[in-house]
Amino acid sequence: MRLSAPIYKLKRQAKRLARDEGIALHAALDRIATEQGFKSWSHLASAAQPGPADSVLRQLEPGDMLLVAARPGQGKTLLGLELALGAGSLGRKGVFFTLDYTRRDVDEHLARLPGQGEIVVDTSDEICAAYITDRLTRLDTPALAVIDYLQILDQRRETPPLADQLAALKAHARAAGAILAMISQVDRAFDPARGQLPGIMDIRMPNPFDPGLFDKACFLHDGQVRMGRVG
Known part of the structure; x- marks a missing residue:
């Protein structure tokens, strides 16, 4: 599954989301991962192993x-x-x-x-x-x-x-x-x-x-x- 942006940019988006909406970073990461088509951030991270x-x-x-x-x-x-x-x-x-x-x-x-x-x-x-x-x-x-x-x-x-x-x-x-x-x-x-x-x-x-x-x-x-x- 293709990501819409590199991992480092998705992390940056999650940090912004956590700050703007006052939610925990892990929740923001999971939301970003869901938008990318993954069950959770850990699922996304394991699927995007470093090449x-x-x-x-x-x-x-x-x-x-x-x-x-x-x-x-x-x-x-x-x-x-x-x-x-x-x-x-x-x-x-x-x-x-x-x-x-x-x-x-x-x-x-x-x-x-x-x-x-x-x-x-x-x-x-x-x-x-x-x-x-x-x-x-x-x-x-x-x-x-x-x-x-x-x-x-x-x-x-x-x-x-x-x-x-x-x-x-x-x-x-x-x-x-x-x-x-x-x-x-x-x-x-x-x-x-x-x-x-x-x-x-x-x-x-x-x-x-x-x-x-x-x-x-x-x-x-x-x-x-x-x-x-x-x-």
Whole structure:
């Protein structure tokens, strides 16, 4: 069952309801849960167990640059959108930059997710490091921005090499305290028969860059998720 808003927003609504109507918080929580189609708040909470995005969000820090990598169809785009949707839990503005999807594509992905946070979606063909940093500096709230995706960030001839763009994004994240998550492809040579998740060595690199520019990496395959520091 889809929630009309993320858990943290529903809790905020319940606190407002308890204050406005002078009722106990647990009663307000139960009323909100009933409006969402659940028997009680405990029923809602148990049905909305934290997913991979919640775990990843808890491990992110200001200035981090995160790599989110997987083969096609493994859920990296949905995870990226969940991270952007969950930015509010960190007191941040969620932004999703994509060079791969149309706004309609993004909306279809969002419709598959439980709840809707406030998110900025940018599908401009001009997306590159300079464009991204310019957009983020205009926000009045620190950002958690997801960039989709790494291997086409330098597809236009007039944009700098990928390595230079990643260095610029890293510098911005550190200076502004932003959190940047970069969606990435995994090379076709990755063999899932090895019984392992992909790793840094499996990242597809049509143009070379230093993986050490990333602070953390999240790899997905066949329903498994591994998050850790790079290096």
